[in-house]
Amino acid sequence: MTPIETLRRRAEALHLHGLLAHWPELTECAWVEPLLNWEESERARRSLERRLADARIGRFKPLADFDWDWPAPCDRAAIRELMGLDFLKTATHAILVGASGLGKSMIAQNIAHQAVLHGHTVLFTTAGQILGDLAAIDSDSALRRRLRHSAAPALRVVDEVGYLSYSNRHADLLFELINRRHETRSTLMTTNRSFSEWAEVFPNAACTVALIDRLVHHAEIIAIKGESYRRKEAQERAEQQARKRKAPGRSPA
Template sequence: MVELEHTRELMKSMGLTTAAELLDARLEDASHRELTYLDFLGELLDTEHQERRRRSEETRIKLSRLPNRKTLEEFDFSFQPSIDPRKIKELSTLAFAARNENVVFLGPPGVGKTHLAVGLAMQALRNGMTVYFVTLPQFIADLRKASIQGRLERRWRVYLRPDILIVDEVGYMQLDRESAELLFRLICSRYETGSIILTSNKRFSEWGELMSDTVIATATLDRLLHHAHVINIRGETYRLKDRLKIGVQMVPPADIPALEKPAKE
């Protein structure tokens, strides 16, 4: 018993907390199964390794700031026939991230752009990579606040450090000169050094207007798209697909009677 407690304390001091907690149960199991010393040790260390991976993944998910934990397996490709599932499957190998390439999802609101971006992020997190999620309005507000507080350069590291940076909702707000320059700097800073997954409801031809400067927009797109996979999504809103399938109308029926015009005096 003294030897057992000594072994348990050694495991804890070495950071093998899961193995220490399971030592008694695994010893009893090994005795019943007549495992060799090597098999017993291998199974115990494998359990410790799996638990460390689980905790690491959970920590990275929390730090990623993802809005949800939707996976690619949950995406209904039959509802969005404009998307080639083979292309998404290819992206899910994460070879694009290994090559520091970008992924751009284009399409109107609600067609599944963010779901696919998050799904790729979850795949990356499962594989030990780091991810950070931010909407464009959040990114601009964050850096403007950091600039006022005199910590802009330090705050930039948050957006340059992860293996994959997701920039969501590009196109929902008109950018002034300062905001456009922040987005341009972000794209330049991660160019060929880290992957970006970007979602936008704007065609590339509209980015000049979006960024209030055609020159900055052109330079931004030049770097963003140099090594990029562009997925253009067309179709009905993905968020309301279940309601549409059961025939729930999204607009008032056409036979609503018009309001009577007031009688002329």
């Protein structure tokens, strides 16, 4: 393909119909390629901004700031592999299991952000948010539309499963969401409960076993163990304040 044919293909991809209508007059114009570069860059920027807004990832610390020495154990290689996003190609699920305060949500946010940067659609919500929203819908048609929208992204993140208990209806809705994505798109989930404890999260729900079965069928399950990182940070802040109060020359309040 000649350079001018390549430029025309780019103009067609951008749907620049006015430019294409006068293409024979522009084949020798040096400004055509810079114009296409500007248009492609601007559209890519707007697309990224839109996908980031739609993803609802929120503010988070970069993975570079994660203290890998604090959790014990933590499979750093497995998390790095998730950051590589290959699991999206095979519709594999990823489940981060660990107590509160160990960085599960932070890791999930970093993976979600990486997916957006690489052109994937993403939706990040807590379990409480999505199940509360779905359960509040009375109309069957509206519920189907919301489920279709919620199940559509290439990566669906459901954060904080296990911090609250849910009714049978909530369990059914989560099952429906996961079932719609099973073997077609990836779900990333964080939970502070082992699967053996999910009967306490969804007490008396008949679909709990089937829900877990769908999740673990094609899943990377990463356990993160240790003491709360937030508690560690709070303790360090308290110790730092105590040292300041004891510093020489500091007059008592």
